[in-house]
Amino acid sequence: MHVFRKLVAVSAAAVVAMASGVTVAQANLTPSVYNTPGGQFSAGRLWNTDCEKYSSNVVRCRTNIWATQISYVKGKFVSKTGWVFNNLSYLPSPRAAWAGNNLARNNDNWNSGGRKWRTECDTATTGRGGCRSYVWSKRISAVKAGSGYRYVNKQEWVFNNLVMFSSPTLPPVLAVPPHILDQSRLSFTGLGPLQRGTKMSDLKTLGYLDYPSECGNDYNETAVLQSRGIDVWHLNTPKATDVMVSKPGIKTVDGAEVGMTYAAVKALYGNAMVKEVKNDLPGGDVPVPAAVVKSGGSELVFLFDYDAASIKDTDIITVIVARKISKDLYYDGC
Numbered sequence: 001m002h003v004f005r006k007l008v009a010v011s012a013a014a015v016v017a018m019a020s021g022v023t024v025a026q027a028n029l030t031p032s033v034y035n036t037p038g039g040q041f042s043a044g045r046l047w048n049t050d051c052e053k054y055s056s057n058v059v060r061c062r063t064n065i066w067a068t069q070i071s072y073v074k075g076k077f078v079s080k081t082g083w084v085f086n087n088l089s090y091l092p093s094p095r096a097a098w099a100g101n102n103l104a105r106n107n108d109n110w111n112s113g114g115r116k117w118r119t120e121c122d123t124a125t126t127g128r129g130g131c132r133s134y135v136w137s138k139r140i141s142a143v144k145a146g147s148g149y150r151y152v153n154k155q156e157w158v159f160n161n162l163v164m165f166s167s168p169t170l171p172p173v174l175a176v177p178p179h180i181l182d183q184s185r186l187s188f189t190g191l192g193p194l195q196r197g198t199k200m201s202d203l204k205t206l207g208y209l210d211y212p213s214e215c216g217n218d219y220n221e222t223a224v225l226q227s228r229g230i231d232v233w234h235l236n237t238p239k240a241t242d243v244m245v246s247k248p249g250i251k252t253v254d255g256a257e258v259g260m261t262y263a264a265v266k267a268l269y270g271n272a273m274v275k276e277v278k279n280d281l282p283g284g285d286v287p288v289p290a291a292v293v294k295s296g297g298s299e300l301v302f303l304f305d306y307d308a309a310s311i312k313d314t315d316i317i318t319v320i321v322a323r324k325i326s327k328d329l330y331y332d333g334c
Contacts, residue, residue: 038180039206130225188298
């Protein structure tokens, strides 16, 4: 079975069994690399965040950044690229919950774990309702020297963590926030960090893809995507070309999702949605009925039961694809 036909058939079964992109803020917090679990892109860099309950009423997130770090090993300076700790963020909680804790009160000289720390709160740097803690650390820096660089050891204050206090306008965060994919909406360009034009190798680094896959010399979606019914295709290029959703739970910017009827989705998009017949592959002779919404050179394609001859109001959406406009529905894979 061709991989696209197989995907739609499986998706239809999943809908029966289970009956952005743009992000959606949780508890008045704008999703960011500091407060939202998952791999993300920000300022041209790769970030990965995990969050957990720190106490009964405090949630803590640990943020790592993909970077090159220099260390001194056996008399030599060695550089290594990988995930490097960036900071801890304690999400909004009542100030009273931090009574007596050096992480949440002004103290420019305290010790913990054999290291020297300082904390500042409610300053121009932290903003009202927050504290930042720094640890005195030794760091190796590269300094320009002629046509090259030389390495020097420096002792300096290094930012370690941020504590945020709740307020009447910023409710406390009592539970671990949803994954970035679960706070994202499917747009014409993709879903959250899964954007068309993104390097597949970067998505692998973020934990969304494996390489090679069981198909051979290609990428395979990890459990993070598989559990959500998300596929990323690259059509023999090094960058993502299509982002596909085949399970309910992920909405488009306008509120459509897998499992809705054509009539319900048509009501959301109005005349912007049109019926169109796609090819099952380039030059293919199997017509595939689809509902399509276009914007510029991009489209959202809504697919139904693969064997349907035409689309009826009661037909169920089984797949939604964000991609460039194309007549063909060819996807490589096995």
